[in-house]
Amino acid sequence: MAVRDFERFDVTTGETGKGDLFISEGKQYNLQGVNVLWSGVDTVRQLYQGRLRPEVLADIVTAYEQGHGAMISINNLDWAVMSGRRGGFRYLLQNREYGLTMLVQNFYAEPDSLGTHVKIETSPTWLYERGSQQVQDELNFWARHFLQACEPSGVAIHLAVDFQGWQPPQDFAQRFVTRAKTVSVYNGVSDLEWETGSTVNGRGETFTFGKANSLQTCLYDKSKEIDVSDKRAFMESIWETATNEQCFPDTCYDQEQPVWRLEIRFHHRIINEIADGTEGMPVIKSFIEAVPHLTGFWRYALRANRLEVRKNWVHPIWTKLRDDVVFTHPAPQLLYKRAKKEPGCGNEKNVSLAFGNLLSIYARNRFNPRQAWDCLKKSGLWDDLTNYYRNRDITENELFQLVQDGLIKRRLLGKVCA
DNA sequence: AGCAACCTAGCCCCTGGCGA
DNA sequence: TCGCCAGGGGCTAGGTTGCT
Numbered sequence: 001m002a003v004r005d006f007e008r009f010d011v012t013t014g015e016t017g018k019g020d021l022f023i024s025e026g027k028q029y030n031l032q033g034v035n036v037l038w039s040g041v042d043t044v045r046q047l048y049q050g051r052l053r054p055e056v057l058a059d060i061v062t063a064y065e066q067g068h069g070a071m072i073s074i075n076n077l078d079w080a081v082m083s084g085r086r087g088g089f090r091y092l093l094q095n096r097e098y099g100l101t102m103l104v105q106n107f108y109a110e111p112d113s114l115g116t117h118v119k120i121e122t123s124p125t126w127l128y129e130r131g132s133q134q135v136q137d138e139l140n141f142w143a144r145h146f147l148q149a150c151e152p153s154g155v156a157i158h159l160a161v162d163f164q165g166w167q168p169p170q171d172f173a174q175r176f177v178t179r180a181k182t183v184s185v186y187n188g189v190s191d192l193e194w195e196t197g198s199t200v201n202g203r204g205e206t207f208t209f210g211k212a213n214s215l216q217t218c219l220y221d222k223s224k225e226i227d228v229s230d231k232r233a234f235m236e237s238i239w240e241t242a243t244n245e246q247c248f249p250d251t252c253y254d255q256e257q258p259v260w261r262l263e264i265r266f267h268h269r270i271i272n273e274i275a276d277g278t279e280g281m282p283v284i285k286s287f288i289e290a291v292p293h294l295t296g297f298w299r300y301a302l303r304a305n306r307l308e309v310r311k312n313w314v315h316p317i318w319t320k321l322r323d324d325v326v327f328t329h330p331a332p333q334l335l336y337k338r339a340k341k342e343p344g345c346g347n348e349k350n351v352s353l354a355f356g357n358l359l360s361i362y363a364r365n366r367f368n369p370r371q372a373w374d375c376l377k378k379s380g381l382w383d384d385l386t387n388y389y390r391n392r393d394i395t396e397n398e399l400f401q402l403v404q405d406g407l408i409k410r411r412l413l414g415k416v417c418a
Numbered sequence: 419a420g421c422a423a424c425c426t427a428g429c430c431c432c433t434g435g436c437g438a
Numbered sequence: 439t440c441g442c443c444a445g446g447g448g449c450t451a452g453g454t455t456g457c458t
Contacts, residue, residue, distance in 0.1 A: 003458080083433080089447095090432085106448085116448090177457085214424070269449090273423090304423080304457090312458095337422080356429050425454075432447095438440090 003303075003312050005319045012245070022316035027309075029316040034165035035252045037242040037259060039325045041127055041294070044287050045156035046139045047268060048118040050147030052105060057146075060091050060104060074145060089119060099126030104146055116153050118143045125234055132328060136288035152286035154268035159298050161325050162222055162239065164257045166317050168207065175315070178209045178217065178305045209305060215270045217305040222261035235259075262321060264301040274300065278337050294327035355385055359407060369404040376403065 006029065010019025022029040063072040063081045070081040077095055079102070084092035089103035103119040120139050127135060144150045169175070206220040226232045239253040246252070253259075266274075274297065275284040284290050290297070302322035307315040314322075358379060362372040376382060386396070 210424085420458090421455105422457085423455090425452105427450100427452090429449085430447105433445090435444090436442090438442105 003306075003308075003314060005314045006316050008319070020320070022319065024313060031166070031316055031320055034163060034317065034320065035242065035244060036321075036325060037162045037164060037239040037253055039161040039327060040159075041157060041327065042124050042160040042263060043156075043158035043265075044120075044122045044127060044135065044139070045268065046120050046136075046143070046152060046287055047116050047154040047156075048120070048143040048147055048150055049116050049153035050118065050143070050150040052117050052146060053148055057105065060093070064091060089117075096123075099123035100142065102142060102146075118146050118150075124231075128238070132288055132291045136286060139287065152289075154285055155271060155287050155290055156266060156268040157271065157287070157290060157294070157297070158263055158265045159294060159301075159327055160261055160263040161321055162235075162259050162261050163321070164252075164254055164259055167258060167260060168219060172219075172307065173207060175308050176207070176209065176305070177308055214267055215301060215304075216265040216267075217301065218261075218263040218265065220261055220263075221258050223257075223259040225261075264298060264305075266297060266301070271297075274337070280332075292329050292332065295325075295330055296332055298322070298325065298327060355381065359403065363407045367407065369400070369407055372403050372407060373400055 004024070006022035006024045006027075007016065008019050009016055009021040009023060011021055011032075013019070020031040020034065022031060059072060060081060063070045064083075072079050072081050072093065074093075077098055079093040079095050082092045082094065084090055084103040084105075090105040091103070093102045093104065094100075099122060101121040101123075103121070104117060106116050106119075120142055122135070122139075130138065140150070140152070143152075205224070206218070208216065208218045210216040222235065226235045236253070236255075239259065240251045242251055242253050243249060244252045271284050271290060274293075275281050281293065282289065284293070299322055302318060306322075307318045309315045358376065358381065359372070362375065367375065376385070386399070
Protein backbone atom coordinates (compact mmCIF):
# COMPACT_ATOMS: atom_id res chain seq x y z
CA MET A 1 0.00 0.00 0.00
CA ALA A 2 1.60 3.20 -1.18
CA VAL A 3 1.95 6.23 1.02
CA ARG A 4 -0.30 9.01 -0.19
CA ASP A 5 -0.58 12.75 0.15
CA PHE A 6 -3.77 14.78 0.33
CA GLU A 7 -4.71 16.57 -2.85
CA ARG A 8 -3.87 20.27 -2.79
CA PHE A 9 -5.97 23.15 -3.98
CA ASP A 10 -5.16 26.84 -4.17
CA VAL A 11 -8.32 28.85 -3.49
CA THR A 12 -6.83 32.14 -4.69
CA THR A 13 -5.83 30.89 -8.15
CA GLY A 14 -7.94 27.79 -8.52
CA GLU A 15 -4.84 25.72 -9.25
CA THR A 16 -4.56 22.14 -8.09
CA GLY A 17 -1.38 20.51 -6.86
CA LYS A 18 -0.48 23.54 -4.74
CA GLY A 19 -2.10 25.77 -2.15
CA ASP A 20 -3.22 25.29 1.40
CA LEU A 21 -6.47 23.41 1.07
CA PHE A 22 -5.80 19.70 1.49
CA ILE A 23 -8.46 17.20 0.50
CA SER A 24 -8.73 13.44 0.62
CA GLU A 25 -11.57 10.92 0.78
CA GLY A 26 -14.14 12.85 2.79
CA LYS A 27 -11.67 14.97 4.71
CA GLN A 28 -10.36 18.49 4.36
CA TYR A 29 -7.60 20.48 6.06
CA ASN A 30 -7.16 24.19 5.63
CA LEU A 31 -3.58 25.24 6.32
CA GLN A 32 -3.96 28.88 5.30
CA GLY A 33 -3.05 29.87 8.83
CA VAL A 34 0.33 28.17 8.61
CA ASN A 35 3.19 30.54 7.92
CA VAL A 36 6.75 29.50 7.27
CA LEU A 37 8.92 32.17 8.87
CA TRP A 38 12.33 30.93 7.95
CA SER A 39 14.07 27.94 6.47
CA GLY A 40 17.76 27.36 6.14
CA VAL A 41 20.91 25.73 7.34
CA ASP A 42 21.18 25.89 11.09
CA THR A 43 24.51 24.19 11.59
CA VAL A 44 27.43 23.03 9.49
CA ARG A 45 30.12 20.70 10.75
CA GLN A 46 32.92 20.52 8.25
CA LEU A 47 35.62 17.89 8.62
CA TYR A 48 39.06 18.33 7.17
CA GLN A 49 41.77 15.85 6.46
CA GLY A 50 45.40 16.80 6.45
CA ARG A 51 48.66 16.86 8.32
CA LEU A 52 48.78 19.02 11.43
CA ARG A 53 51.30 21.85 11.28
CA PRO A 54 53.61 21.07 14.22
CA GLU A 55 54.32 24.72 15.09
CA VAL A 56 50.61 25.57 15.18
CA LEU A 57 49.87 22.51 17.29
CA ALA A 58 52.69 23.47 19.65
CA ASP A 59 51.07 26.87 20.20
CA ILE A 60 47.80 25.23 21.06
CA VAL A 61 49.46 22.80 23.43
CA THR A 62 51.27 25.65 25.17
CA ALA A 63 48.06 27.58 25.59
CA TYR A 64 46.16 24.52 26.74
CA GLU A 65 48.70 23.77 29.43
CA GLN A 66 48.00 27.10 31.04
CA GLY A 67 44.84 25.47 32.29
CA HIS A 68 41.40 26.91 32.78
CA GLY A 69 40.68 30.06 30.80
CA ALA A 70 43.48 29.48 28.31
CA MET A 71 43.37 31.66 25.23
CA ILE A 72 45.13 31.75 21.91
CA SER A 73 45.10 34.40 19.22
CA ILE A 74 44.74 33.34 15.60
CA ASN A 75 44.36 35.88 12.80
CA ASN A 76 43.60 38.62 15.33
CA LEU A 77 40.77 36.66 16.92
CA ASP A 78 40.89 35.29 20.45
CA TRP A 79 40.00 31.67 20.95
CA ALA A 80 39.33 29.90 24.22
CA VAL A 81 41.31 26.67 24.32
CA MET A 82 39.59 23.71 25.93
CA SER A 83 39.51 19.95 25.80
CA GLY A 84 37.84 18.66 22.66
CA ARG A 85 37.32 15.25 24.15
CA ARG A 86 33.57 15.33 23.85
CA GLY A 87 33.79 15.80 20.13
CA GLY A 88 36.45 13.15 19.65
CA PHE A 89 39.29 15.62 19.35
CA ARG A 90 42.05 16.65 21.69
CA TYR A 91 41.57 20.40 21.56
CA LEU A 92 38.61 22.67 21.16
CA LEU A 93 39.06 26.31 20.19
CA GLN A 94 36.04 28.48 20.55
CA ASN A 95 35.01 32.06 19.99
CA ARG A 96 31.29 32.24 20.76
CA GLU A 97 30.96 35.84 19.71
CA TYR A 98 32.47 35.18 16.32
CA GLY A 99 30.52 31.96 16.03
CA LEU A 100 32.95 29.17 15.28
CA THR A 101 34.12 26.15 17.23
CA MET A 102 37.20 24.45 15.89
CA LEU A 103 38.24 20.99 16.99
CA VAL A 104 41.83 19.98 16.45
CA GLN A 105 43.72 16.68 16.52
CA ASN A 106 41.52 13.67 16.18
CA PHE A 107 41.99 10.93 18.75
CA TYR A 108 41.57 8.24 16.16
CA ALA A 109 44.48 9.19 13.95
CA GLU A 110 48.17 9.63 14.67
CA PRO A 111 48.75 13.34 15.34
CA ASP A 112 51.77 13.48 13.04
CA SER A 113 50.24 11.66 10.11
CA LEU A 114 47.47 12.32 7.62
CA GLY A 115 44.09 12.20 9.30
CA THR A 116 40.79 13.93 9.95
CA HIS A 117 42.42 16.38 12.30
CA VAL A 118 40.16 19.41 12.06
CA LYS A 119 36.41 19.76 12.49
CA ILE A 120 34.79 23.19 12.39
CA GLU A 121 31.30 23.85 13.70
CA THR A 122 29.37 26.97 12.82
CA SER A 123 26.82 28.90 14.83
CA PRO A 124 23.50 29.85 13.21
CA THR A 125 24.43 33.54 13.35
CA TRP A 126 27.76 32.96 11.65
CA LEU A 127 26.01 31.06 8.86
CA TYR A 128 23.21 33.54 8.49
CA GLU A 129 25.59 36.38 7.76
CA ARG A 130 27.33 34.57 4.91
CA GLY A 131 26.55 33.16 1.49
CA SER A 132 27.25 29.50 0.75
CA GLN A 133 30.50 30.08 -1.10
CA GLN A 134 31.72 32.47 1.56
CA VAL A 135 30.93 29.92 4.24
CA GLN A 136 33.05 27.33 2.47
CA ASP A 137 35.89 29.75 1.71
CA GLU A 138 36.14 30.92 5.30
CA LEU A 139 35.93 27.44 6.75
CA ASN A 140 38.70 26.37 4.38
CA PHE A 141 40.72 29.39 5.42
CA TRP A 142 40.55 28.45 9.09
CA ALA A 143 41.26 24.79 8.43
CA ARG A 144 44.35 25.62 6.38
CA HIS A 145 45.75 27.39 9.37
CA PHE A 146 46.05 24.06 11.14
CA LEU A 147 46.63 21.66 8.29
CA GLN A 148 48.98 21.00 5.45
CA ALA A 149 47.49 19.16 2.47
CA CYS A 150 44.15 20.33 3.78
CA GLU A 151 41.10 18.71 2.15
CA PRO A 152 37.42 18.71 3.15
CA SER A 153 36.65 15.12 4.12
CA GLY A 154 33.03 15.15 5.16
CA VAL A 155 30.24 17.44 6.23
CA ALA A 156 27.31 17.27 8.64
CA ILE A 157 24.38 19.62 8.12
CA HIS A 158 21.32 20.62 10.13
CA LEU A 159 18.41 21.92 8.11
CA ALA A 160 15.61 23.74 9.83
CA VAL A 161 12.26 25.33 9.14
CA ASP A 162 10.45 27.66 11.55
CA PHE A 163 6.71 28.00 11.22
CA GLN A 164 3.59 29.19 12.98
CA GLY A 165 -0.06 28.28 12.90
CA TRP A 166 0.22 24.62 13.76
CA GLN A 167 1.31 22.63 16.73
CA PRO A 168 1.89 18.94 17.25
CA PRO A 169 -1.14 16.98 18.48
CA GLN A 170 -1.07 15.05 21.71
CA ASP A 171 -0.47 11.79 19.88
CA PHE A 172 2.22 13.20 17.62
CA ALA A 173 4.81 10.58 18.50
CA GLN A 174 2.36 7.75 17.91
CA ARG A 175 1.40 9.05 14.49
CA PHE A 176 4.97 9.61 13.46
CA VAL A 177 6.35 7.07 11.02
CA THR A 178 10.06 6.48 11.32
CA ARG A 179 12.60 3.71 11.34
CA ALA A 180 14.47 5.30 14.16
CA LYS A 181 14.28 3.31 17.34
CA THR A 182 15.38 5.90 19.81
CA VAL A 183 12.63 8.37 20.35
CA SER A 184 12.53 10.96 23.07
CA VAL A 185 9.86 13.32 24.17
CA TYR A 186 10.56 16.20 26.45
CA ASN A 187 7.52 17.84 27.96
CA GLY A 188 9.17 20.46 30.08
CA VAL A 189 8.86 18.40 33.23
CA SER A 190 10.52 15.08 32.63
CA ASP A 191 12.76 13.66 29.99
CA LEU A 192 11.52 10.39 28.59
CA GLU A 193 13.27 8.03 26.30
CA TRP A 194 11.71 4.86 25.14
CA GLU A 195 11.59 2.36 22.35
CA THR A 196 9.01 2.92 19.65
CA GLY A 197 5.70 1.31 20.44
CA SER A 198 5.29 2.52 23.96
CA THR A 199 2.98 5.36 24.71
CA VAL A 200 3.63 8.60 26.46
CA ASN A 201 1.01 10.72 28.11
CA GLY A 202 0.93 14.46 28.16
CA ARG A 203 1.70 17.01 25.52
CA GLY A 204 5.26 16.92 24.27
CA GLU A 205 7.30 20.02 23.67
CA THR A 206 10.34 18.48 22.10
CA PHE A 207 10.35 15.37 19.97
CA THR A 208 13.53 13.70 18.83
CA PHE A 209 13.67 10.70 16.54
CA GLY A 210 16.91 8.91 15.79
CA LYS A 211 20.42 9.27 17.06
CA ALA A 212 22.91 12.06 16.61
CA ASN A 213 25.30 9.86 14.68
CA SER A 214 22.69 9.08 12.07
CA LEU A 215 19.69 10.87 10.60
CA GLN A 216 17.87 12.74 13.32
CA THR A 217 14.51 14.46 13.21
CA CYS A 218 13.67 17.01 15.85
CA LEU A 219 10.53 19.05 16.41
CA TYR A 220 10.43 21.64 19.15
CA ASP A 221 9.02 24.95 20.28
CA LYS A 222 11.68 27.35 19.06
CA SER A 223 10.02 30.39 20.63
CA LYS A 224 10.60 28.81 24.02
CA GLU A 225 14.08 27.60 23.22
CA ILE A 226 15.37 31.02 22.16
CA ASP A 227 14.92 32.37 25.66
CA VAL A 228 16.95 29.53 27.10
CA SER A 229 19.69 30.00 24.52
CA ASP A 230 19.44 33.80 24.60
CA LYS A 231 18.77 34.12 20.88
CA ARG A 232 15.43 35.92 20.93
CA ALA A 233 16.66 39.16 19.37
CA PHE A 234 18.48 37.32 16.61
CA MET A 235 15.67 34.93 15.72
CA GLU A 236 12.95 37.56 15.91
CA SER A 237 14.87 39.84 13.59
CA ILE A 238 14.82 37.02 11.06
CA TRP A 239 11.18 36.09 11.62
CA GLU A 240 10.17 39.74 11.25
CA THR A 241 11.29 39.57 7.62
CA ALA A 242 8.76 36.85 6.85
CA THR A 243 5.68 37.95 4.96
CA ASN A 244 2.92 36.51 2.79
CA GLU A 245 0.30 37.66 0.31
CA GLN A 246 -2.27 38.51 2.95
CA CYS A 247 -0.12 40.73 5.11
CA PHE A 248 2.44 42.01 2.59
CA PRO A 249 4.44 44.16 3.12
CA ASP A 250 4.03 43.62 6.87
CA THR A 251 5.42 40.65 8.68
CA CYS A 252 3.31 37.58 9.22
CA TYR A 253 5.25 36.73 12.36
CA ASP A 254 2.95 36.76 15.37
CA GLN A 255 4.77 37.35 18.65
CA GLU A 256 1.86 35.92 20.59
CA GLN A 257 1.99 32.54 18.88
CA PRO A 258 4.56 29.83 19.42
CA VAL A 259 7.04 29.14 16.65
CA TRP A 260 7.68 25.48 15.95
CA ARG A 261 10.88 24.31 14.41
CA LEU A 262 11.36 21.15 12.44
CA GLU A 263 15.01 20.27 12.25
CA ILE A 264 16.66 17.50 10.27
CA ARG A 265 20.19 16.62 11.26
CA PHE A 266 22.35 14.83 8.74
CA HIS A 267 25.47 13.26 10.16
CA HIS A 268 28.39 13.25 7.72
CA ARG A 269 28.08 9.49 7.47
CA ILE A 270 24.51 9.85 6.22
CA ILE A 271 25.52 12.44 3.65
CA ASN A 272 28.24 10.06 2.44
CA GLU A 273 25.72 7.26 2.22
CA ILE A 274 23.24 9.35 0.24
CA ALA A 275 25.95 10.48 -2.16
CA ASP A 276 27.00 6.85 -2.56
CA GLY A 277 23.51 5.54 -3.08
CA THR A 278 22.03 8.23 -5.31
CA GLU A 279 22.64 7.88 -8.98
CA GLY A 280 23.94 11.04 -10.56
CA MET A 281 25.20 12.51 -7.32
CA PRO A 282 28.90 13.21 -6.96
CA VAL A 283 30.83 12.54 -3.77
CA ILE A 284 30.03 15.15 -1.14
CA LYS A 285 32.87 16.07 1.15
CA SER A 286 32.25 19.78 1.65
CA PHE A 287 29.37 22.07 2.46
CA ILE A 288 29.47 23.76 -0.93
CA GLU A 289 29.15 20.41 -2.66
CA ALA A 290 26.07 19.67 -0.56
CA VAL A 291 24.33 22.98 -1.24
CA PRO A 292 22.67 21.99 -4.55
CA HIS A 293 21.20 18.95 -2.79
CA LEU A 294 19.91 20.48 0.42
CA THR A 295 16.31 20.59 -0.77
CA GLY A 296 16.69 17.02 -2.02
CA PHE A 297 18.06 15.91 1.35
CA TRP A 298 15.17 17.61 3.09
CA ARG A 299 12.57 15.84 0.97
CA TYR A 300 14.33 12.55 1.35
CA ALA A 301 14.30 12.90 5.13
CA LEU A 302 10.67 14.01 5.29
CA ARG A 303 9.57 11.07 3.21
CA ALA A 304 11.29 8.58 5.47
CA ASN A 305 10.26 10.36 8.68
CA ARG A 306 6.75 11.66 8.49
CA LEU A 307 3.57 12.48 10.32
CA GLU A 308 0.46 10.60 9.21
CA VAL A 309 -3.18 11.37 9.86
CA ARG A 310 -3.96 7.70 9.41
CA LYS A 311 -2.12 4.73 8.02
CA ASN A 312 -0.39 5.59 4.75
CA TRP A 313 -1.86 9.07 4.59
CA VAL A 314 0.68 11.83 5.06
CA HIS A 315 -0.50 14.64 7.27
CA PRO A 316 -1.04 17.83 5.20
CA ILE A 317 1.37 19.78 7.37
CA TRP A 318 4.06 17.30 6.46
CA THR A 319 3.26 17.46 2.77
CA LYS A 320 3.43 21.24 2.93
CA LEU A 321 6.71 21.39 4.81
CA ARG A 322 8.22 18.73 2.58
CA ASP A 323 7.20 20.20 -0.77
CA ASP A 324 7.04 23.96 -0.22
CA VAL A 325 10.23 24.55 1.70
CA VAL A 326 13.31 25.19 -0.40
CA PHE A 327 16.92 25.45 0.75
CA THR A 328 18.88 27.72 -1.58
CA HIS A 329 18.23 25.57 -4.65
CA PRO A 330 15.22 23.61 -5.93
CA ALA A 331 15.57 19.86 -5.61
CA PRO A 332 17.28 18.10 -8.51
CA GLN A 333 15.30 15.26 -10.06
CA LEU A 334 17.27 12.50 -8.42
CA LEU A 335 16.18 9.39 -6.66
CA TYR A 336 17.70 9.99 -3.25
CA LYS A 337 18.79 6.76 -1.65
CA ARG A 338 21.39 5.62 0.80
CA ALA A 339 24.11 3.05 0.30
CA LYS A 340 26.73 1.68 2.64
CA LYS A 341 30.33 2.06 1.73
CA GLU A 342 31.69 -1.05 0.08
CA PRO A 343 34.19 -2.93 2.16
CA GLY A 344 37.66 -3.34 0.74
CA CYS A 345 40.52 -1.12 -0.20
CA GLY A 346 40.51 2.46 0.89
CA ASN A 347 39.05 1.49 4.22
CA GLU A 348 42.07 2.07 6.35
CA LYS A 349 40.16 1.89 9.57
CA ASN A 350 39.01 -1.50 8.46
CA VAL A 351 42.55 -2.77 8.35
CA SER A 352 43.40 -1.76 11.88
CA LEU A 353 40.06 -3.12 13.05
CA ALA A 354 40.68 -6.48 11.37
CA PHE A 355 44.22 -6.54 12.71
CA GLY A 356 43.00 -5.95 16.26
CA ASN A 357 40.34 -8.62 15.98
CA LEU A 358 42.78 -11.11 14.52
CA LEU A 359 45.26 -10.46 17.30
CA SER A 360 42.54 -11.13 19.85
CA ILE A 361 41.80 -14.46 18.23
CA TYR A 362 45.50 -15.41 18.09
CA ALA A 363 45.87 -14.44 21.73
CA ARG A 364 42.82 -16.44 22.68
CA ASN A 365 44.32 -19.45 20.97
CA ARG A 366 47.60 -19.03 22.81
CA PHE A 367 49.71 -18.20 19.76
CA ASN A 368 53.20 -16.98 20.51
CA PRO A 369 54.39 -13.90 18.63
CA ARG A 370 56.30 -15.97 16.07
CA GLN A 371 53.26 -18.11 15.27
CA ALA A 372 51.03 -15.06 15.09
CA TRP A 373 53.48 -13.36 12.77
CA ASP A 374 53.63 -16.29 10.38
CA CYS A 375 49.88 -16.77 10.38
CA LEU A 376 49.34 -13.07 9.85
CA LYS A 377 51.37 -13.29 6.67
CA LYS A 378 49.09 -16.00 5.36
CA SER A 379 45.89 -14.44 6.66
CA GLY A 380 44.99 -12.44 3.57
CA LEU A 381 45.32 -9.27 5.57
CA TRP A 382 49.07 -8.99 5.11
CA ASP A 383 49.22 -6.76 2.05
CA ASP A 384 46.73 -4.28 3.42
CA LEU A 385 48.43 -4.33 6.79
CA THR A 386 51.93 -3.63 5.47
CA ASN A 387 50.54 -0.86 3.28
CA TYR A 388 48.75 0.61 6.23
CA TYR A 389 51.89 0.75 8.34
CA ARG A 390 54.15 1.78 5.48
CA ASN A 391 51.96 4.88 5.12
CA ARG A 392 52.68 5.57 8.75
CA ASP A 393 56.43 5.05 8.44
CA ILE A 394 56.37 1.97 10.63
CA THR A 395 58.94 -0.67 9.76
CA GLU A 396 58.43 -4.39 9.68
CA ASN A 397 60.44 -4.72 12.89
CA GLU A 398 58.18 -2.28 14.62
CA LEU A 399 55.15 -4.10 13.28
CA PHE A 400 56.43 -7.32 14.79
CA GLN A 401 56.83 -5.49 18.05
CA LEU A 402 53.21 -4.35 17.76
CA VAL A 403 52.09 -7.95 17.31
CA GLN A 404 54.12 -9.05 20.31
CA ASP A 405 52.87 -6.23 22.52
CA GLY A 406 49.32 -6.75 21.32
CA LEU A 407 49.37 -10.41 22.31
CA ILE A 408 50.83 -9.66 25.72
CA LYS A 409 48.42 -6.83 26.35
CA ARG A 410 45.43 -9.00 25.49
CA ARG A 411 46.61 -11.72 27.87
CA LEU A 412 47.28 -9.32 30.69
CA LEU A 413 44.05 -7.45 30.28
CA GLY A 414 42.11 -10.66 30.39
CA LYS A 415 40.59 -10.00 27.01
CA VAL A 416 41.49 -13.58 26.29
CA CYS A 417 38.48 -15.36 27.68
CA ALA A 418 38.89 -18.92 28.78
C1' DA B 419 8.87 -10.90 0.35
C1' DG B 420 12.64 -7.88 -0.55
C1' DC B 421 15.50 -4.60 0.91
C1' DA B 422 16.69 0.01 2.82
C1' DA B 423 17.79 1.83 6.96
C1' DC B 424 18.76 1.28 11.46
C1' DC B 425 21.12 -0.96 15.38
C1' DT B 426 24.74 -3.36 17.70
C1' DA B 427 29.08 -5.44 18.52
C1' DG B 428 33.64 -4.94 18.80
C1' DC B 429 37.83 -2.51 18.00
C1' DC B 430 40.68 1.85 18.95
C1' DC B 431 41.98 5.62 21.90
C1' DC B 432 41.06 8.88 25.06
C1' DT B 433 39.36 11.22 29.45
C1' DG B 434 37.68 11.93 33.97
C1' DG B 435 35.74 10.17 38.10
C1' DC B 436 36.63 7.39 41.94
C1' DG B 437 38.78 4.72 45.31
C1' DA B 438 43.06 3.43 47.48
C1' DT C 439 48.78 10.95 43.29
C1' DC C 440 48.20 6.85 40.87
C1' DG C 441 45.77 3.24 38.64
C1' DC C 442 41.52 1.31 37.27
C1' DC C 443 37.37 1.38 34.92
C1' DA C 444 33.34 3.18 32.74
C1' DG C 445 31.92 5.82 29.08
C1' DG C 446 31.96 8.02 24.72
C1' DG C 447 33.02 9.14 19.79
C1' DG C 448 34.74 7.27 15.39
C1' DC C 449 34.75 3.36 12.48
C1' DT C 450 33.07 -0.99 10.05
C1' DA C 451 30.68 -5.37 9.36
C1' DG C 452 26.85 -7.88 9.89
C1' DG C 453 22.38 -8.69 11.84
C1' DT C 454 17.57 -7.23 12.31
C1' DT C 455 13.52 -4.75 11.53
C1' DG C 456 9.67 -3.12 9.60
C1' DC C 457 8.52 -0.14 5.59
C1' DT C 458 7.15 -0.53 0.83
